[in-house]
Amino acid sequence: PFDVLVVGAGPAGVSSAIYAARKSVRTGVAAGRIGGQVLDTMAIENFISVPYTEGPKFAAALEQHASDYEIDIMDSQQAVRLEPATQPGDLHTLVLENDATLKGRTVILATGARWRPIGVPGEQEYRNKGVTYCPHCDGPLFRGKPVAVIGGGNSGVEAAIDLAGIVSHVTLLELGDTLRADEVLQRKLRSLTNVDIVLNAKTTEVLGDGTSVTGLTYTDTETGESRRLDVQGVFVQIGLLPNTEWLEGVVELTKHKEIVVDERGATSVPGVFAAGDCTTEPYKQIVTAMGSGATAALSAFDYLVRTSAP
Ligand code: FAD
Helix, strand or coil: CEEEEEECCCHHHHHHHHHHHCCCCCEEEECCCCCHHHHHCCEECCECCECCEEHHHHHHHHHHHHHCCCEEEECCCCEEEEECCCCCCCCEEEEECCCCEEEEEEEEECCCEEECCCCCCCCCCCECCCEECCHHHHHHHHCCCEEEEECCCHHHHHHHHHHHCCCCEEEEECCCCCCCCCHHHHHHHHCCCCEEEECCEEEEEEEECCCCEEEEEEEECCCCCEEEECCCEEEECCCEEECCHHHCCCCCECCCCCECCCCCCECCCCCEEECHHHECCCCCCHHHHHHHHHHHHHHHHHHHHHHCCC
């Protein structure tokens, strides 16, 4: 069995695996793809101390760093079930898609999340060419340009407020007839002079010239009219889906399906920790994912020390 069994090899998983391996405990990683969401990223400009890098390069560096340690990395492995230990100190069992099982004295869940797409023509085609899901990451790329934000919940309204300080103009499109964000955010949003709010707007297509986004079309669901908006960026903010479907009923999840963790990365199950975008960590970034990965690994090590026979 592993002392620390990590599920996921994005920034959080790799960070926790390295921190665990540095304690000379038997460390394994089972993961879909090494690098996680970073593999879908182009420019990364906010990984502190590295002013500029690119997703695939960053993912390769994660893998390279992990390979400096004795970490058993099992790539292309999808976990489908976790059977927690029944007694503290006993082994947890991870069941993989191919029915193989892995055992760990501790488990670190670092399965990340995926952005909910709008699912309209042009969205995939122009991903990273104007269509983006992360205002903290990509906002500065649209400095001085007009953009649209899709989604009027807290994340959409926060994104619009954030972007309004960077871009020339923001149009916020909300499908429903009211914004769903907290009142205080809505008030802030309405105070901004370079933001328009469009309600009852169903986005129908992302438009582009073959290389980058030039606009979008939406239907006014009240009148049925189709409208066009000229923008150079489309920020999709209709939800982040944690990769935790397989953990339902095993560890405590929020209504948004995030794994509930405390400040030490502990979940509701003793010996099971979690880190990164799949958790209640409020900000979903590489640097925060890595930080929480380190925290989870150190907590797992502490748990091993406390539960192993003297
Ligand atoms: P992830 O990166 O999502 O990794 C999850 C890991 O778990 C993967 O290895 C996956 O294969 C694996 N996995 C999932 N389910 C299972 C399962 N059932 N069994 C086994 N393995 C599983 N952040 C920044 O800080 N700066 C940026 O510039 C930036 N740009 C971004 C651009 C894009 C397009 C996207 C999508 C995100 C961007 N982010 C950026 C956010 C950043 O990538 C994430 O916050 C970060 O990758 C989260 O790390 P993580 O390890 O928690 O999860």
